[in-house]
Amino acid sequence: MARKRVNKFPKPFRKMALERLKNCESVTALSEELGIHRTLLYKWRDLMERVEDGQGPPANSRELELRGEVRQLKRLLGDKTLEVDFFKGALQKVEARRQSKGSSGAKASTTKSGK
Secondary structure (H helix, E strand, C coil): CCCCCCCCCCHHHHHHHHHHHHHCCCHHHHHHHHCCCHHHHHHHHHHHHHHHHCCCCCCCCHHHHHHHHHHHHHHHHHHHHHHHHHHHHHHHHHHHHHHHCCCCCCCCCCCCCCC
16 A cells, blocks of 8 residues: 655745745755755745646646756757857968968969970
């Protein structure tokens, strides 16, 4: 027989913590003051939003899938941004070397062939 999970913190305490979370500047400081882990505050917030809305997504919904995809795309965008910055810097160095050699960019003269 499965045991029913008993909440360690009463509902009024959780509501008070969430009200304070809305207006606090430091979640870490609030969690230390209340004696709970900060991730627990975020879990409570997400659960309460679902309950209040009445139409919150279940834990394995399409929304979670999309959030994961957004995270992945942000990571890829960051990687591509780093690559672009690297190649811009490399191009600037190549252009600087070309200019410092003092060549005018004109065709080099060649000797006439003996035909």
